[in-house]
Amino acid sequence: MQRIAIDMDGVLADVYHQFFEMDEKDFGQRRPMEEVAGKPEREGFPNILHYVYTQGFFRTAPVMEGSRQIVEELNKKYDLYIVSAATEFPQSLPEKQAWLNEHFPFITWQQMVFCGSKQIIQADIMIDDHFRNLDHFKGKTSLLYTQPHNVQANEGRHKRVNNWKEIAEILL
């Protein structure tokens, strides 16, 4: 059985939804997508570090459209792990686990990894929205999940996927 490592923020959890909402509260109007597209997240939203350290930020993130059902199917076919670079934000750890327990109740604690660098992760397939995670990946299939920060970047040796339906088409 092939092993698959699935990222949380920007893949399962729609953190850009949170960024746009909190940014709008701070600046009084919705920031247009053109202002953040192609920029690192920390450049797109001036107060982002405040947002990701806000209690509840990760706990209340919306689930990425279509992900729940497809992850449940993948979980039957693959040795599946959820791998989140979470230790940069220590307060996020229990929030992320509670979020997974609520929205992906079929994922067991054995299948959760909260780490810093993902270089220590051994899998056949990785789904992530950040090059810093995919570029070091030694497995055979690396899928770049489209998010505003990577939208203008060349996929390089990774395969770009734009939504969970496209992931299902490749992996199921």
Add this chain to the structure above:
Amino acid sequence: MQRIAIDMDGVLADVYHQFFEMDEKDFGQRRPMEEVAGKPEREGFPNILHYVYTQGFFRTAPVMEGSRQIVEELNKKYDLYIVSAATEFPQSLPEKQAWLNEHFPFITWQQMVFCGSKQIIQADIMIDDHFRNLDHFKGKTSLLYTQPHNVQANEGRHKRVNNWKEIAEILL
């Protein structure tokens, strides 16, 4: 640079110290080592599940003797990660990170992994006190750290180490 994955509970953190102390409070006298040696932790201490779910249990664990200085030396010579099976006890996650930050301040958030199963971990060397983690390890060197629960077990294909001085002799 070789990668090393070091366990926390029973290797860096002296959880048996905590077990014996809390057990003595519950039962009025110190439990003799003979009663727990060679038994799974959950058999040795009747109330252990209560202990590991107690707020502060992981945060207040003593540091294993000699470990701090040797881990600091290993950190210069190896690509070092602290890998703890922590997601079984969600409240332990921030406690473990705070504990590492206090006692091993040279370990960065990038080097921390809080997971469930360690089968996803790729490293050259693993130090752990549990066969369930070492037996699946695919790296070349697996060191079994002696703890009461494994004291009567045969090391199998792992090399037994009884303290941090012995680890230093092998790896430094």
